Amino acid sequence: MVNSTVAFIGLLWYGIIWSICLLGCCAARKRYRLRPRSPLASAPSSQAPGVSVLRPLKGLDANLYENLESSFTQEYSNFELLLCVDGDHDQALPVVEELLRKYPHVNARVVISNEDVGVNPKVNNLIQAYREAAHDILWVLDSNITVDPGTLARSVDALNKPVSPGKKRIGLVHHVPFAFSNQSTLGARLEEAFLNTNHAKMYIAINTVAVDSCVMGKSNLYRRSELELVNGHLKRRRDPHEDNERGFGLAAFGRFLAEDNMIAAALWHELDLRHDLSCDVAQNAIGSMSFSDYIWRRVRWIRVRKIMSLAATLVEPFTECIIVSLIAVTCLRALFGRVAFLILPIHYVLWIWVDLDVYESLAGYPLLPSKRLAFLSAWIMREFLALPIWILAMLGNTVSWRGKRYRIFRSGEVGNAENGKPLSQWFRFGRRATMEREEARQELLSAQPLT
Template identity: 60%
Template sequence: MRLDIFSHSLVLYGTLPYGPLGFWDVWLRVSILRPLKGLDTNLYENLESTFKQEYSNYEIIFSVADENDQALLVAQALMNRYPGVQATIIIGEEIVGVNPKVNNLIRSFKAATHDLLWVLDSGVMVDPGTLARSIDIFTNTRLNKPIGLVHHVPFALIDESKVGSRLEAAFLNTNHAKMYIAINTGGIESCVVGKSNLYRRSDVDRLNGSLIPIRSQMENPHEPIRYGLPAIGRFLAEDNMIASALWHELGLRHDLSCDVARNVVGNMSFWDYVWRRVRWIRVRKHMVLAATLLEPFTESLMLAVVGNFSCRTLFSTPSWAFFPLHFLLWLYVDLDVYTSIAGLSIRQESFHSFLLAWIGRETLAFPIWILAIFGDEVVWRGQRYQILHNGEARLNT
């Protein structure tokens, strides 16, 4: 049997002691970190999915900032139900910055027994084979690039009929997924959402959030605020910053697993959806300005205007023919993306509501972008923040 086939088989069963760059590791043990805050939608099933991983060497660490948090009861119930799975709860946070998720995770990072960490948002549910397949990618030495992070495409599920919930699902499952997969397939720049990320603590410990290659830092010494996860606490988009820092500071690339991070969208109103989109556009504006300014040109309405003008000028194509064909093709591509990541087709009875949400999402994209681009204040988990340069944030009191 060839060594690479043998290694692949062992990885799938969680028994291969082989590291990402060809170095022998300690049996690829993994610490799964799940920061909790409140009773998220579908919380029990989300957390239970980590107890069901088809992988033999992992521990689960739940972390909550408040000892009275109701999520503790759910985590404890699951630990009682699955006594054979090593799981612990850490209560309390360490304030290292404005980002509450980072503050929540600090003690988990320190307490994790293993170097390889899988950080999962509490709103995410994963399939039983997700960890094994992610490890297989992480340790694939046949790739011509060092992998420092494996992540998963978010996929939204709806259990509420609210307008905002349907708009959010239409966004995540079409436009967001399409761009997310395209950017990561091209691999020219970091693009990561932190709902489900696998990376090494020892790599994160070397980051300072400057995005300056580590060799240049040594050649041109400066005084960063700090290193490791505490250095990321000054950013709201900690997921994107960790991924970007791994990419730019350490030269480590990312790879997508074939799995998805399923997220049940809760009760979102229309304005919940609008301000959520505004929040992250404003954060991106200060992290990747050029890409944010070009965002409208990835949307169907803007491209319809540009495409219609071009085809009419070059080929005398009438507008009445161009516009319907443009939007039908756009919808076809988005439906293909949706069904591909969902693994099934949209049911006939659901198509009408999906179509209405899709039209609403496409129509709202440019007005939301305009609203977001002229402003720097965001609201997250009831707190107001001012977004500063490079995506850093300041809590407004």
């Protein structure tokens, strides 16, 4: 009876995971295969809500000219473009200046800022432009993202969508990343296979169910007036709202590494607003990514999620293709014997078909025959790497980003980390509460006067 009960629970889980996969696939078909032109694309500036587009820049990202040019060519009559760098000698400036000369009719300018409001370099980069922005609606768009000309208009439509009875107002519009790379490095192929299939499928499914905030900040649209009311405390706002000496607005999120996710969560939990996915994608230019780069990028964000949402991170391996198939086979074998192994080829063929269908929905076209073999090879390798990467991520509590190492704390905040072995840091994480109490006791004793 115990074995049968466990087997039925395992099969129930298998069914739940397949339901999520199919939901992501169907939602992708419905949302991304038709991208209608917005009326705002041809509206005069007096009728189009003003938008300030903020693009943080640091060096020469892959496809930088085309990425930035896609902001200049938006079919929208009332926007300004603020291109943010942290110094006069940034390598991105010549590219920016060339585009400013090419599109003199666009209201665009460079904002140079190196103000230190936290450990997050992206927030430090954006803070001056955030304050100088002329409009309340902000579109924060990473430098490695290209967007279609109609993206801004459709995104403003989604942000200003009329509220239906029983529904919550939209406070943030975001776009699912769709990766592309002109350089056929192993890491780039793995990143494409991950972002364009498994990640997109789960991301779309979770945002379709919309039981909680789930946002990746490659391309986010929200209102500054609402961001000024939150600070990442993630408790329902009450007036007057306690700021805990953190302040409000963008600067308050400089203490987080995943500021995009925290801003979205703050709007959701503190103001009771909801998010919406536009029917556009954020075309993510990967560039030359090595195998090691891919692994440590995945490790970094798993470690961030581990601290911010431990339960979901612990469950993550049991949503992956290979582990789920082994669960199904084990449970079916307990119930029906060796015939259970017949499910494996069916499982893998259907899983690949669903992932490729998601890819086609996001891309707007099927996977090209010339890329099919390389893409499927990378897809298979990505599936086999998923569990080892997760284990590696769970054995540490520091991350490296833009040449610096950070320690992540339980609040989601980060601080500069000293060099150390990730495994020892993992054990320290388990004893952190005890250590903090002991440190406080020692400080109290040292503060007492000698007699």
